[in-house]
Amino acid sequence: QSALTQPASVSGSPGQSITVSCTGISSDVGRYNLVSWYQQHPGKAPKLVIYEVTKRPSGVSARFSGSKSGTTASLTISGLQAEDEADYYCSSYGGVQNYYVFGTGTRVSVL
Amino acid sequence: QITLKESGPTLVKPTQTLTLTCTFSGFSLSTPGVGVGWVRQPPGKALQWLALIYKTDEKLYSPILRTRLTITKDTSKNQVVLMMTNMDPVDTATYYCAHTTYSLLGGFDYWGQGSLVTVSS
Numbered sequence: 746q747s748a749l750t751q752p753a754s755v756s757g758s759p760g761q762s763i764t765v766s767c768t769g770i771s772s773d774v775g776r777y778n779l780v781s782w783y784q785q786h787p788g789k790a791p792k793l794v795i796y797e798v799t800k801r802p803s804g805v806s807a808r809f810s811g812s813k814s815g816t817t818a819s820l821t822i823s824g825l826q827a828e829d830e831a832d833y834y835c836s837s838y839g840g841v842q843n844y845y846v847f848g849t850g851t852r853v854s855v856l
Numbered sequence: 857q858i859t860l861k862e863s864g865p866t867l868v869k870p871t872q873t874l875t876l877t878c879t880f881s882g883f884s885l886s887t888p889g890v891g892v893g894w895v896r897q898p899p900g901k902a903l904q905w906l907a908l909i910y911k912t913d914e915k916l917y918s919p920i921l922r923t924r925l926t927i928t929k930d931t932s933k934n935q936v937v938l939m940m941t942n943m944d945p946v947d948t949a950t951y952y953c954a955h956t957t958y959s960l961l962g963g964f965d966y967w968g969q970g971s972l973v974t975v976s977s
Contacts, residue, residue: 748902781963783903790952790970791895791903796963834903838962842919845962847895850902 749774749835749848756854762823765851767835768816773846775816779838782811782820786831794833795820822853830855858882860892860953862971868943869977878936878953878968885911885931889958892936894927896949897970904949908956909936945975 750768757763767774767782774780778798783791793802795811798818808823818837822829835848864876876894883890893908893916907927908916917925926939936953950972954964 779961781960783964785903790954790967791964792967793960793963793965796965797961802960802963802965836903836905836962839919843916844918845905845908845916846918847903847905 747846749837749846751833751835751848751851753849754852754854756856757822757825758856759825759827761825762821763825763853765820765822765833765835765853767818767820767837767848769818769837769846770816772840773816773837774813774818776840777838778813779845780811780813780818781836782809782818783834783836784829784831785834791834825855827855829853858955858966860955860966860968862951862953862968864951864971864973866972867974867976870944870975872943874938874940874943874947874973876938876940876951876953876971876973878938880934880936880953880955883955884934885909885929885936887911891956891958892929893954893956893964894936894938895952895954895964896947897952898946898949901949906951907938910958943975947973948975949973 782795785791860880891910894906950970955966
């Protein structure tokens with residue numbers, strides 16, 4: 746029932762690639778391929794950028810990609826751009842009690 | 857196109873019950889696989905998943921808040937209602953409703969603009 750763990754901040758220069766991690770436990774991230782990622786700009790509603798660990802919704806840039814290993818899911822942003830500066834949240838199915846849970850959030854800064 | 861909008865009180869007193877309504881267009885909760893959920897975000901803090909209801913009337917709740925939450929749908933009005941009992945100042949947050957489908961496996965692809973609810977006496 747605890748929030749998934751994300752680093753508070755990640756930064757990179759334009760054009761670089763960065764990775765945001767999302768750590769859960771064996772009964773949520775570790776058991777199900779039901780991880781989503783959201784981008785949220787200040788004062789705006791979140792935007793879905795990845796679902797089912799690796800899939801991109803229509804219209805989302807191919808610079809966004811997702812992966813998972815064990816109990817840790819990851820979001821990679823390649824070719825970092827100024828517009829990518831935002832907060833990013835992961836979400837996973839929680840399992841037995843039939844619910845979903847968000848991560849603690851990561852502020853991505855473009856230097 | 858799909859749109860959602862939250863409505864309800866902006867200010868509630870401690871111990872009161874909050875009732876929020878999500879009115880949507882561009883889809884129907886009578887369509888198989890469609891769902892509407894609620895997420896909140898306290899000022900300056902992280903998103904918190906609250907509840908989700910599907911066309912089948914399957915309901916999912918955050919275990920932490922399960923005893924205080926009720927989610928219902930009115931398919932004919934294109935509305936989903938979230939009730940939260942025994943409100944406390946820590947429940948002050950922007951409350952969002954959002955659209956999902958089974959194929960998104962829990963992901964919300966369309967969101968409302970959010971509704972700020974302040975809990976204070």
